[in-house]
Amino acid sequence: MRRRVVITGMGVVTPLGSTVAELFTSQIEGRTAVGPITRFDARTFPTTFASEVKDFDLGKFIRNAERYHNCGLNTQFALAAARHALEDANLLDAGKGDRSRMGVYLGSGEGSDEFPALVRGLAHASTPGSQAVNAGEFVNVMLKWMNGPRESEQEMFTPAGHLAGVFALEGPNQACQTACAASSQAIGEALDIIRVGEADVMVAGGSHSMIHPLGVTGFNRLTALSQRNESPCTASRPFDRERDGFVIGEGAGLVVLEELEHAKKRGATIYAELTGYGTTADAYRMTDPHPQGRGAIRCMNDALRDASLKPTDIGYINAHGTSTQANDSTETAAIKGVFGEYAKSVPVSSSKSMLGHLIAAAGVVELVISVVALRRGIVPPTINYGTPDPECDLDYVPNVAREVRFRHVLSNSFGFGGQNIALIASRFSE
């Protein structure tokens, strides 16, 4: 029989709070943290606002935080969320359990560029009157203007490596980057690692911040971000006809996934069982989803099959719901493709209406919200919902949270590059 996997710990760092309780309270109260960008002066950017984590201090989460001061926010947020998740699971003490059977799977983004040095170096090495940069001279000055210790902490393996180091998680160690689907994919594949017996515990999720000059520049050039600068709080409006792009957010989330018998033997609190995972590729375009939601439909169906559930068993769908034109209509079509008539009656909502889009960290934070919703019997709303869109005609739980009792929740994550992930969490029962 297949090994069953349960969630026994959760930790988050989000714009709406850095405890699971705070985050969920904000969600059911319909609050948002979107406001002007404070990390850098973005006043002349096409988009001037974001959903930022405010007053973050790693020292509140781990001892010797100073050791990690050169790390990017991707690593720092991950360390903070992991500390809460492991404490929640009662596995923080490195003496607990066989640490070689506990691993890490992180969907993490890039570290930070040294933007001021980069611009200075490029401008210095640019040949007047031409578009070309003299690479040799660029190297010459960058060797002086960059900070070596800081650069050494910006590698793609840094966040997952430090998680293993700080918390003595010596088992399988992976990190993936599949854009906005990354942390959900990390959780799904970590589930499989436990199922096949390569580990008993996996700390899985994601961490990301793209609220830096090149991150916002890149998304602005792709015209992916909302430009509703006159009203940032209402900019993230998934499924609303007036939506004009996503709101960039940042943060981290980690869940402790644990093999059921392992969890029972040590008397762990079981929040939910992770029962279903589906993963597909659109094979369509770099940024646009397949117009009929081909890959999205198949990944939701795969997750249902993996969990041995029927569509009508799902009591709540936590949508990817980015507030872009393409995602929200395509996701709606895909949900209808999977759920048929039942699509009209199942509550669907988007956490991003309040949180913004945490990019690589979005999926795990939305899974955490889904699990708390499952346990409490309350579905968070989609806020800023005002004008119905004929192409988005489901029950999006507009603006006000709702009490709903349900046993199974499905959470979608889709990413640039045509990455589709669906996860299903279920109330635990023997």
Added chain:
Amino acid sequence: MRPNRITDVTTHSRRTMLTGLGVISPIGSGPAAFWDALLAGTPGVHTITRFDPFALPSKMAGEVRDFSAKALIEKSYRRTLNAMARTIEFGVIGCQFAMQDAGLARRTVPPERIGIEFASVMGATELDDLGPASVKALKPDASGPDMAAWGSAGLPEVPPLWMLKYLPNMPACHASVIYDIQGPSNTQIPGDTAGAVALGEAVRILRRGAADVMIVGGSEAKVHPLSLSRFNLFSQFSRRNHDPEGAIRPFDRARDGTAPGEGAAAFILETLDHALTRKAKIYGEVLAVASGVDRGLTGPGLARVIRNALASAGIAATDVDHVNAHGLGTTKGDAFEARGIAEVFGKSVPVFAPLSRFGNLGAGSSLIELACSVLALHHGKLPATLNHTQPDPDCPVMVHTGQPQTVTRPCAVKLSYTELGQCAAVVIRKWTE
């Protein structure tokens, strides 16, 4: 010892076979040219020519010369090249080479039954992409950017698709569009172990039945002015600038650092049933992949990962023909790796370190190094390690040097690790009908 895997892989109905290989490397591209260069001992590390390296403390790298993505990419896809940095070009062409070598075309395999696992990084920006914007945003005193000027005058100068040229998951995305790959697609990023864990995940995906065929690849183009400025600030790179071909000296007493490389390797991995049904050429079998962390790079953690891989593969140390080490040529790195190997194998198994021939390909490293062992088992000959002349008591392993030797045992073990102690071990076996 607890079984690492519930199923016994040797009797498993979904054994995972390597049936295609694509290589783009400083010593040759394509399995035949690459193998010839390995046997001949052709060195691939030279003085950097892609840009003037005068300011770099270490001026050497394994460069891929005469590479033209435009000439090689699927014609229908050529217009998308403007959205691909060099890392991505290597990756996509590497996948094409692997598919061609395996005799697979678009939709040979039903789209839902083929997936991709790719090892990659966030690419460093091409300088010319941000040069004009930087000029417009520079403060009058040239001390850095004026953010208001960047937002109003610089940002519009940035190419619209700029971000997409560098995203790690783009090799997998482009390959999926070119070949209509609709199965699982993931992109692994943990540096030098990324290719190995991508292979491990592809094995799990095939075993759980989510696909029948997987592309497993990795690529990185480290020979880039911004990347090498960064690496030279914190990595141990060799200063043997007068002798680039002899610069990387794995496990040698005179080693003084590594050198970067560039390129790609990609495999086609498929279930045995699928490979036999379509009468595919089989290079070898992947028995197991294990990963884990050796905190502090001391050795016992790496040894544990190797033992897990052997146990999971169901083989003994005596089945191993050679250990294929990462062998960076760094002082601490090689000593660490040797301690891990010695704890499991002592000095009884030859150690082969191919990286001294082409440099460290980063996210491309574990798979291109693995390709050397796959070809060695396939051809029955193990090439030698270049530049190992003086054993080092800190590295208590037997390094295979000199002439190629005959392969005598069926399996090989490939090791990879990062500076933070993330380790991976891959076990492969020679295929015999």
